[in-house]
Amino acid sequence: MRLFFAVGKFFKEVFLKLGRSFFFLQDTVYWLFKSKLEKEEVLKQMKRVGVESFPVCILTSLFTGMVLALQSGLSSKSIFNDPLYVGTLVAFSMVLELGPVLTSIVVAGRVGAAFTAEIGTMKVTEQIDALYTLGVNPFSYLAVPRLIASCLMLPLLVIFSDIIGILGGYFVSIVKLGIPGKIYFDDVTRYLEIMDVLHGIIKTFFFALIIFWVSCFNGFYTGEGAEGVGKATTTTVVVSMILILLSDYFLGSLLISFGIG
Amino acid sequence: MIKIRGVHKYFEDKWVLRGVDIDIYDGETITIIGGSGEGKSVLLKCIVGLLKVDKGEIVIDGVDITKVSDIELQKVQKNFGFLFQGAALFDSMTVYENVAFGIRRRNPSLSESKIRRIVEEKLSLVGLKGVENLKPAALSGGMKKRVGLARAIATNPKYILYDEPTTGLDPVLADSINDLIIDMKKKLGVTSIVVTHDIHSACKVSDRIAMLYSGKIIEVGTPQDILNSKNALVRNFIKGVMI
Numbered sequence: 403m404r405l406f407f408a409v410g411k412f413f414k415e416v417f418l419k420l421g422r423s424f425f426f427l428q429d430t431v432y433w434l435f436k437s438k439l440e441k442e443e444v445l446k447q448m449k450r451v452g453v454e455s456f457p458v459c460i461l462t463s464l465f466t467g468m469v470l471a472l473q474s475g476l477s478s479k480s481i482f483n484d485p486l487y488v489g490t491l492v493a494f495s496m497v498l499e500l501g502p503v504l505t506s507i508v509v510a511g512r513v514g515a516a517f518t519a520e521i522g523t524m525k526v527t528e529q530i531d532a533l534y535t536l537g538v539n540p541f542s543y544l545a546v547p548r549l550i551a552s553c554l555m556l557p558l559l560v561i562f563s564d565i566i567g568i569l570g571g572y573f574v575s576i577v578k579l580g581i582p583g584k585i586y587f588d589d590v591t592r593y594l595e596i597m598d599v600l601h602g603i604i605k606t607f608f609f610a611l612i613i614f615w616v617s618c619f620n621g622f623y624t625g626e627g628a629e630g631v632g633k634a635t636t637t638t639v640v641v642s643m644i645l646i647l648l649s650d651y652f653l654g655s656l657l658i659s660f661g662i663g
Numbered sequence: 664m665i666k667i668r669g670v671h672k673y674f675e676d677k678w679v680l681r682g683v684d685i686d687i688y689d690g691e692t693i694t695i696i697g698g699s700g701e702g703k704s705v706l707l708k709c710i711v712g713l714l715k716v717d718k719g720e721i722v723i724d725g726v727d728i729t730k731v732s733d734i735e736l737q738k739v740q741k742n743f744g745f746l747f748q749g750a751a752l753f754d755s756m757t758v759y760e761n762v763a764f765g766i767r768r769r770n771p772s773l774s775e776s777k778i779r780r781i782v783e784e785k786l787s788l789v790g791l792k793g794v795e796n797l798k799p800a801a802l803s804g805g806m807k808k809r810v811g812l813a814r815a816i817a818t819n820p821k822y823i824l825y826d827e828p829t830t831g832l833d834p835v836l837a838d839s840i841n842d843l844i845i846d847m848k849k850k851l852g853v854t855s856i857v858v859t860h861d862i863h864s865a866c867k868v869s870d871r872i873a874m875l876y877s878g879k880i881i882e883v884g885t886p887q888d889i890l891n892s893k894n895a896l897v898r899n900f901i902k903g904v905m906i
């Protein structure tokens with residue numbers, strides 16, 4: 403019986419949170435169109451999302467591209483005696499999956515966590531109430547700029563990551579596998595189409611939305627005190643990573659069924 | 664004039680306010696006393712519309728804010744300055760930017776030199792000088808409250824709400840904040856609502872004191888009335904704090 407109540411309570415809380423998070427998104431979209439854009443804040447957040455995570459993203463995608471080239475080259479060498487289609491494999495993997503997913507996860511861990519911690523701290527120290535009393539709506543001042551910054555900067559980061567990943571593969575192909583550079587790039591460009599790039603970018607757009615939604619919602623609805631903020635931050639990282647990975651599969655299949663990628 | 668009638672406020676699993684009735688007259692300083700967790704902060708936040716009441720009315724200069732749209736509410740809110748318990752300064756901004764924040768929003772066309780003049784004037788009103796470029800983290804508790812007060816009065820509000828202005832300060836600092844509250848009334852002619860559990864401070868600054876207990880106002884009167892109250896609950900509260 404007690405278990406029954408515990409399960410009931412758990413579901414009640416999950417649904418409450420889910421409901422609130424939809425209202426949160428609705429409010430943000432409402433204020434996106436209803437209030438004057440906080441240009442200064444938007445620029446500040448764009449710089450944060452773009453610049454702060456740039457080095458980590460570059461490092462991640464560079465080594466991902468390198469290891470992809472190395473492994474695929476060696477495998478195909480052991481089967482066909484020749485490292486075939488290394489460029490094709492690296493390009494497809496980066497552009498379709500690893501660029502968008504890895505970059506988004508890095509940004510979720512860095513920027514998403516920072517969003518939650520920052521907004522959560524403002525919440526528990528009554529700074530959000532203070533915004534209201536000074537005549538500023540917290541949605542238009544805090545949420546909207548972060549939404550815009552995420553949705554604009556994450557795709558940009560992903561494009562950089564794709565390029566760097568492919569370049570990483572290029573170095574390894576030349577140095578480790580002895581593939582001529584021209585052949586590598588021919589392999590890259592021969593099969594890759596604009597639709598594949600679009601596939602990755604559209605997904606990234608949704609990942610950006612997930613990061614914004616999860617992180618800012620958790621900030622605005624953080625629990626009491628420093629402990630609450632800590633918990634909310636952890637939740638943001640875990641939930642957004644899971645949502646990114648799950649939605650990656652479903653978005654991917656959906657886009658393919660529409661002939662994109 | 665603020666008329667509060669039968670205000671109820673409910674949170675998840677408990678009633679915090681259960682029918683608060685009180686009138687607040689223009690130009691007076693009224694203090695609401697009560698133990699911690701009684702709902703004093705909740706009441707203040709209901710008055711400015713930061714929290715929505717579940718029942719009852721709050722009529723501010725003839726407008727019942729429990730019934731108006733968000734846009735109307737924002738208009739009424741312009742009459743309020745709020746000093747939060749922990750000052751709630753924006754910690755990513757300097758003192759100057761904190762005080763200027765509300766001014767900029769209210770008058771987007773104001774020139775920077777005019778804003779600077781207002782900020783300096785408000786800071787000197789609360790007894791601060793030369794702290795404009797500091798971040799809130801570099802300020803002591805008492806200074807934070809002063810900056811919070813400067814920010815609250817920056818837009819010349821008619822009502823100033825103080826949430827536990829002296830809590831957490833040493834007696835000397837607490838007294839200087841009391842003086843500030845009296846000063847604000849004298850110099851700016853504002854109506855002040857103070858919330859505190861510090862009976863000394865309440866007696867010093869108030870024209871009237873109201874006691875909140877178990878979600879209701881159980882007694883209102885001058886500081887003398889309250890100190891000589893026959894109500895056992897009020898006496899116990901005062902005795903408890905005096906000791």
Ligand SMILES: Nc1ncnc2c1ncn2[C@@H]1O[C@H](COP(=O)(O)OP(=O)(O)O)[C@@H](O)[C@H]1O
Binds near residue numbers: 674675697698
């Ligand atoms: N946003 C909120 N959500 C849920 N409960 C709250 C909230 N704000 C205040 N409470 C509860 O209301 C009660 C009164 O709080 P408060 O007004 O802060 O007391 P105080 O008189 O010390 O200022 C407390 O028990 C608190 O837990």
Ligand SMILES: [Mg+2]
Binds near residue numbers: 826
């Ligand atoms: Mg309080």
